[in-house]
Amino acid sequence: MDWLTNIFAISTLLATIRMAVPISLAALGGLFSESTGVINIALEGIILMGAFAGTIVTNTTGSPLLGLIMAVVAGIGMALIHAIASVTFKANHIISGVALNLFATGVTFFLALVLTGGSQISVESSLPKFLGLSPVIYVTVAIFFFSGFFLYKTKLGLRLRATGEHMAAVDSVGISVTKMRYLGVLVSGALAGLGGGYLAIEQANFFTKGMSAGRGFIGLASMIFGKWTPWGAAGAASLFGFSQALQFRISIPFIPDEFLQMLPYLITIAVLVGAVGRATPPAEDGNHFLKEG
Amino acid sequence: MxxxxxxxxxxxxxxxxxxxxxxxxxxxxxxxxxxxxxxxNPFAFFSKMLDLNFGSMRGVSQMIYRATPYFFTAMALSFAFKAGLFNIGAEGQMFIGGLALAWVGFTFTWLPFPILFVLCLVAGFLGGALWGAIPGYLKVKRGAHEVITTIMMNFIAVAMVQYIVQNHFMDPDWGIPHTPSVAKGAYAPSLSAIIPWFPQGTRANIMFLVAIILAGLTLVLLQRTKLGYEIRATGLNPSSAEYAGINISSRTVMTMAISGGFAGMATANFVLGPGSHYFLKSEYGGIGFSGIAVGLLGRNNPLGVILAAVLFGFLENGALGVQLYFPNVPRQIxxxxxxxxxxxxxxxxxxxxxxxxxxxxxx
Known part of the structure; x- marks a missing residue:
């Protein structure tokens, strides 16, 4: 019955928190983007790009802090392409996202080979732990507090959310829909980029090809399960963090490891199946702003 | 006018x-x-690629071999697109279908050639169709968005296929887990056996012709049949389609099933075609995802998809060969x-x- 006590061990709780960070940052990123009505499935590729940029910069400068900053910058860069394609050129949001995910997979693998000759790069240093946890975890909590306040209590936050609900109304009072959408998408890139940087530098201590492993999509599912609210998203992301923590910490008799590996993905589907109908996405999700005249 | x-x-x-x-x-x-x-020098690089693909009939044949699976995974995307659905799950559907077709191939070994070969394709189609229909059903019944569910189904398929091959069908003499070989009756004839002027000993096989025939049949299905009309109407305007009496739910599930079925046949080119004759999971990763690009590049038209698949075959075959000449450029370019x-x-x-x-x- 070792596995049963393991599930409730304090180490499993800490692992849950660690695993939940990249997912919750992706979920919050998705929330910012969809608040303005832009669907961002490029989060997956952004996490990968952030992980790669963070790894390379940490190793070349010796500073994990610079690495994390570059991860954020790389995330913003990817998000900028998504914004240009889907906001300025009004391309289909999902196609643009798929393209960026393919791009991130190819580019990171290619550059890893060119720079190091292999597809896995170990990270040489990480931030000093604070109370046993990475400082990024505390930063993430702070970001969630700030976002909850920002999106619901500030003028800019309300404008962002209004863009996702009724673009024409926002436009009619003289606010630029395009600017709001760029802001939402770029913030989502910064957050998911940070999540990727954390994943490589603080959590795994290495970069490997395809290491995002669906976290961007699981983040989107968390956002949906959390009914497009920051705290809901954080709660859902913790659930996924828990399911990922389990797969590393326990080995349940008669259940093959491969089935534990499936767990986060099965839960994602279960969550989507259970959540929808009770949660409503922003009304303008996936729409383009077409101004008359 | x-x-x-x-x-x-x-x-x-x-x-x-x-x-x-x-x-x-x-x-x-x-x-x-x-x-x-x-x-x-990029000109030297690309002209070597051109030479490797078009310099000889052998090159053309290898290019066709590499292009064939892309057609199937791309059709998975494009067919679903006709009904306004995003099937990003070709990767998982390809794995499930591939395992299913290999299983039929090494289980019903007593069956003679065309029968077992066709049965393998049917099994691949059904495996992929099942994996595609599930997200379709979840969308219709529960409103779960197919983009996320199909992606999750990819991860589940990878873990599941890994488990099944490793624990039930593994050839014990090999380090890399793969299934036993399929029987002779399941072999896909090479193109040189059908087309006399095609070079012997390359891996291009009948699956390329199957792809062309399926492209034609899909065009007929979409343009000339009631089902095709209903699928297109669902894609163009779901609410007016429903008003016109079309059962959108059943059309959605059916479209996702057919779409997944296409992807399910993608690995037949490798498993049944000349070469190894067994299912080796690690060989096929990424073909499903690249299919998304192929389908969109082909403008979701079956004939366009064939052209786009050939371009991707050109790139892949060229990249594999050009490595020998320019080793400092990784083929992931x-x-x-x-x-x-x-x-x-x-x-x-x-x-x-x-x-x-x-x-x-x-x-």
């Missing part, structure tokens, strides 16, 4: 011809820049180029649409 015809022609030419071509050219330009940056084709394509298409709209307003 005449000017309208001409405008329609211009529309088609720009959106389905010029836009993909421009995207391809931009991808080659950026790829060339990267290659230059790595200290290799083509993966970047494939992604760039897709990104530029979506932008170029919107620009073309804008341009056409302006033209229409003026004239």
């Amino acid at each position: 005449n000017s309208e015809r001409r405008r329609e022609l211009l529309f088609n030419l720009l959106l389905n011809g010029a836009a993909p071509l421009i995207a391809i050219l931009i991808a080659f330009a950026i790829g060339g820049l990267v290659i230059t940056f790595l200290g290799t 083509v993966e970047i180029m494939q992604a760039i084709i897709l990104i530029t394509l979506v932008i170029v298409l919107e620009l073309a649409r804008k341009f056409l709209k302006r033209l229409q307003k003026r004239g």
